[in-house]
Amino acid sequence: MAAGITTHVLDVALGQPAAGMQIELFDVATQPPTLLARTRTNRDGRTDSPILPAAQARAGDFELRFWVADYFKTPDVFADVVPVRFTLSDAAQHYHVPLLCSPWSFGTYRGS
Structure with missing residues (x-):
């Protein structure tokens, strides 16, 4: 897998990918933080492309x-x-950076 940042979201309440969730990426080294990307997850709970491509990493x-x-x-x-x-x-x-979530909980980890 190339460098950069990818993510995906799983709806653990339904046991399926979270399709259509809005996700934003910010650079928090600036004040205020700089919005770098805004997208939505696809049917597989993933973004169609890396939220931060390798060339911008x-x-x-x-x-x-x-x-x-x-x-x-x-x-x-x-x-x-x-x-x-x-x-x-x-x-x-x-x-x-995946997110596992339900209406009442959430968790994350560094994935592969």
């Missing part, structure tokens, strides 16, 4: 924002926008 601090409440559209949803802040220490590596 660089070391630094970034934040993915997952619009969980808009996706679930239920009155008792726990999280609104879930921020995941992380550091790219080596721009030559691939960083995959």
Whole structure:
């Protein structure tokens, strides 16, 4: 896998990919943070292309924002926008940042 940042979202309440969720990527080294990309997940819960392509990858601090409440559209949803802040220490590596979520919980990890 080429360098850059990719993500995907799984709806663990339904046991399926979270299709149509809005995701934003910010550079948090600037104040205010700079919006680098805005996209939605496809039917497989992934973005159609890397949210930060390899050609634009660089070391630094970034934040993915997952619009969980808009996706679930239920009155008792726990999280609104879930921020995941992380550091790219080596721009030559691939960083995959998945989100597992339900209306009441969420988790992430560095994937492959």
